[in-house]
Amino acid sequence: MNFCYDCGSKLEKRIPDGDNLERDCCTECDSIHYTNPKVIVGTIPTKDNKVLLCKRAIQPRYGLWTLPAGFLENGETIEEGAFRETKEETNTEVKMGNLYAIFNIPQINQVYMLHLAEVIHEDYGKTSESLEVEFFAEKDIPWEELAFPFVPTTLKNFFKDSKKGEYPLRTQIIERKPR
Ligand SMILES: [Zn+2]
Known part of the structure; x- marks a missing residue:
């Protein structure tokens, strides 16, 4: 996944606050895009x-x-x-x-x-x-x-x-x- 579903901006992989795994995080809005089984x-x-x-x-x-x-x-x-x-x-x-x-x-x-x-x-x-x-x-x-x-x-x-x-x-x- 490269772009945010919510606003279309670029995503980056980082560990959100309070989490312990890297996630696709939007660089513009606060969206975090989780992928699960x-x-x-x-x-x-x-x-x-x-x-x-x-x-x-x-x-x-x-x-x-x-x-x-x-x-x-x-x-x-x-x-x-x-x-x-x-x-x-x-x-x-x-x-x-x-x-x-x-x-x-x-x-x-x-x-x-x-x-x-x-x-x-x-x-x-x-x-x-x-x-x-x-x-x-x-x-x-x-x-x-x-x-x-x-x-x-x-x-x-x-x-x-x-x-x-x-x-x-x-x-x-x-x-x-x-x-
Ligand atoms: Zn976004």
């Missing part, structure tokens, strides 16, 4: 112990399989955002379940929050964001073609928990290797 919301859409996965039609990771997820929008609850993202990527309106997984990814300033969801209609299918949308049983998951580290971790936990029929909230940290 982004929240990504999504679901694990299931039916009969199979999981609905999406083959990405967009970059990054074009052509790889993922769980439906995307950035939370202003004014949404995490549940509303997860429902919307699932509809955008799988075309179907799921029945939302409990919050199941939280991933902290501090290196890229992201927090993932994934809900369980039940697929209750037969209208799932490809969308502008997904080349293919298909159910996979555990043995058929394309483990070598999954898009992001949170996907295999979530799927492994899900199939393990599904054997007991109990789905405790799982919170994890994903470490990304420096590039």
